[in-house]
Amino acid sequence: FSYGEGEPILKDFxxxxxAGDMVALVGPTGAGKSTVFNLLAGFYPFNEGxxxxxxxxxxxxxxxxxxxxxxxxxxxxxLFEGTILENIRYGRLDASDSEVEQAAREANAHSFIQRLPxxxxxxxxxxxxxxxxxxxxxxxxSRAILADPAILLLDEATSSIDTITEMDIQKALxxxxxxxxxxxxxxxxxxxxxxxxxxVLQEGKVTESGTHEV
Numbered sequence: 001f002s003y004g005e006g007e008p009i010l011k012d013f014x015x016x017x018x019a020g021d022m023v024a025l026v027g028p029t030g031a032g033k034s035t036v037f038n039l040l041a042g043f044y045p046f047n048e049g050x051x052x053x054x055x056x057x058x059x060x061x062x063x064x065x066x067x068x069x070x071x072x073x074x075x076x077x078x079l080f081e082g083t084i085l086e087n088i089r090y091g092r093l094d095a096s097d098s099e100v101e102q103a104a105r106e107a108n109a110h111s112f113i114q115r116l117p118x119x120x121x122x123x124x125x126x127x128x129x130x131x132x133x134x135x136x137x138x139x140x141x142s143r144a145i146l147a148d149p150a151i152l153l154l155d156e157a158t159s160s161i162d163t164i165t166e167m168d169i170q171k172a173l174x175x176x177x178x179x180x181x182x183x184x185x186x187x188x189x190x191x192x193x194x195x196x197x198x199x200v201l202q203e204g205k206v207t208e209s210g211t212h213e214v
Contacts, residue, residue, distance in 0.1 A: 001013075001035060001044070001047055002047060003044070003048040007096035008047070009032050009035045009037070009204050010035055010039075010046075010204045010205075011016045012085075012205055012206070013032070013036075013049075013204065013205070013206060014201055015206065015209065016190060017181060017183075017197065018196070020179055020180065020181055021165070021181055021182075021184050021193060021194060021196040021197055022089055022177055022181075022182040022184060022194065022195050022196050022197075023181075023182065023196065023198075023199060024184050024186035024191055024192050024197070024199065025043060025183060025184065025187050025199050026185075026192065026198060026199070026200050026201070027200055027201035027202055028202070030203075031037045031201035031202055031203065031204065032201050032203075032204040033185045033201055034155075034185065035204075036139045036183065036201075037072075037153045037155075037183065037185075038108055038151075039051065039086045040070070040080055040153065040183065041066065041067060041070055041072075042058065042063040042066050042067065042152065047054050048113055049062070053066070063098045066142060066150075069149055069150045069151055069214065070149050070150075070151045070152070070153060071091065071142055071143070071144035071147045071149040071151075071152055071153070072140075072144075072152075072154075073137070073140045073142060073144055073152070073155070073156075073173070073176075074152050074154075075155045077128070077136045077137060077139065077140035078097050078099065078140075079112035079124055079126075079128030079136060079139065079140075080124075080126060080127075081124060081125060081126040081132075081198070082123065082124060083104055083121050083124070084118065084119070084120045084121070084122050084124065085097065085100055085120040085121060086117070086140065087124060087128075087139055087143070088100045088103060088139060088142045088143050088146060088213055089095055089106060089143060089144075089146070091094070091103070091142075091143035091146035092147050092148070095146055097120070099146065100120070100142075100146060102129055103142045103143070103145040103146035104120075104142045105143040106142075106145050106172070106175055106176075107138050107139075107141040107172040107175075107176070108168035108169075108171060108172045109135070109138035109139055109142045109195075111133055111139070111171075112138065118153055121149045124150070132138075132161075132162075132165070133161055134158075134161040134162065134165030134166065134168075134169060137158070137161070137165075137167070137169050138165070138168065138169060138172065141169065141172045141173065142174055145172075145175070148156055148179060149180065150178065150181060151180065151181045151182070151183070152177060152180050152182040152183070152184075152185070153182075153183050154173065154177075154182060154184045154185070155184075155185045156173065156185065156187060156188065156191055157187065158170075158186055158187075158188075161177075171192075181202075186198075192212055193212045195211070195212070196211065197209060197211065198210060198211060198212065199212070
């Protein structure tokens with residue numbers, strides 16, 4: 001895959017992932033980790049090769065059907081101007097208020113939401129500027145839990161987040177990933193240790209793969 005006519009970002013990239021596995025993607029900036037996310041979600045057409053999902057070529061699915069099976073938790077969560085309730089419900093628009101609250105409880109977000117001036121009806125600024133980075137991440141995890149996807153794409157960076165909130169995030173992510181296929185851009189040694197498969201990327205190529213033990 002190449003974004004233009006220059007040097008390919010990914011080349012000779014070949015991996016097999018079992019359903020329910022957690023895959024940790026590691027490597028320096030520019031190695032192609034985020035590109036893997038973009039291609040899985042169908043944001044860009046790839047130049048050569050195939051992506052198979054349940055043994056079927058991804059091109060046989062519509063982009064909408066693929067994305068409905070996926071949830072993203074990124075370093076900068078997307079939050080829009082609206083209530084906390086509306087922002088979490090964006091994960092599944094037909095969810096009831098009680099389902100939204102249950103997802104927030106599972107994401108360890110309920111307690112901080114209750115402390116806000118109007119709880120779940122507190123109106124956020126565009127981008128969630130009135131929340132801390134950790135609180136924004138907890139809302140993104142709440143949204144992903146509500147969506148109940150088959151595949152998760154996670155960038156688990158937790159820089160500039162206080163220790164207690166980081167612990168809440170890690171616990172919530174464990175609940176979120178349980179039983180789901182997860183691709184994680186890994187920044188923490190603990191994530192690498194717990195991964196079913198570690199993929200090391202260098203200049204768009206897989207240079208190593210295996211588990212922490214092997």
